[in-house]
Amino acid sequence: MKAISLLVCGLPLAIGATWNINGAMDSRLMSKDLKDYEFTLHGSEINLRYTYSDLRGDRLIFFLQIPYSSHLASEMFFHHYGDAYLLLRGQLGEPNIRIGRFDIPFGILKTLDTHFSLLPYLYSYGLGVKKDIGAAVFGYYKILTYDLAFTQGFNNLTSPRMDKPITIRLGLETEGLKAGLSILASTMMEKKIFRRLGIDIEKNINPFVLRAEIISGDKPEGKGFSLLLDFPFFFGSEGKVTYLLWTEEKTYANYGVELNRVVSFITFGVGWVGAKAKDVKNDLFLQLRLKI
């Protein structure tokens, strides 16, 4: 026990050890159908990153995100916050191993950071899971990338969506084009097989970036697609517009637009998300984000 304590305490002092701390805060004023207004601290985070290097370079990264929200129990908060993992780095070009809680490597989640976005994404309908606890291996060979993850299948704090899914993604990355084929296989809690197949594409058509994703699967049977276009807007601001359609027992259609303007470490955002469903309201967001 004493030896372990000495090892743990000694790690920050080891040769090449580096600590990095940063943080972010995302506050939002949200309106449903321009009637009810609500101000929320959607999420905030302190990120601790510890990198351990030996004489041959970086070997281990420990990342811990300490999140906080005024809606700690919300599913959105659970989807977007709480990364905590160990990353074991191989030599250049060799596989890397990640153990802990991280984004599962399925579809667009592998190439797009949705962390602070105001828009809806297909993974929330098609998978129901964004971050999960488990282990992953990833790397690249020439223009190909690969990811393999074994995780728990939790989509919120208490009830698992799946039972220990296996996720595989094979990707291709060239200048201006990224594409991937993803497979997720699991059993539901009732021991039914849950499978999802995804195809994602990101194409630069400068100054625009077009992203498309298709997800299809069974038990429960579901299929859908999404389109997302990034575009430059006036006065240095950037925008995104999206449309997504998902059919399971019901059909869901979401569309939305978001504009962001970054001024130093502050980001101002405005977004609108609409839905073609009687029980879903239109959301208007004003966002103030700090990156520290």
Next chain:
Amino acid sequence: MRRLHIFYLLLIFNFAHSGICLWRFPDKDIKRLFPKATGYKTEIVNYNKEEKAGIEKELGIPLDADETQFNFYKILKDTTPIGLVLTHSAKGQYGAIEVVIGLNNQGEVIGVLIQRDREKKSKELRSRKFLDQFLDKTAKSEFGDIKPIKGAERATQAVILSVRKMLIVNEVLSK
């Protein structure tokens, strides 16, 4: 709950420091810039008031508010340092241009890569014809000889600023 909220925000403001431009494809970029490299080591470098003043004097403009520290990536061949990689994000015509700069142990540019941009003239911006103009530049070099890309003058200036700034940062902070 409100007290917890306020405590958390104070914690963020007190202890958090800014990161700088993310290095997106380290393994691939190292293979292009340093074909003999076997690894790299990340060092986060902070600066004091004198060093900040020194950088800004050389650069002629103030550092950005979020540039509170810099990531230095030391490139290794086995256990021997053979160079350094620095990254920087500058504003182009159509959003951020993220630049990866490779330096040898003498602080001379041995290669420049664009890891992300949305410029209409992206092909020209990423061309060897344009980027090779930065080879052998040092912190003391003049950059007036860099031929701009026609129709992408702002993007050209963004790349020049990135390379020049990181050369100066390296020179001041490596002393």
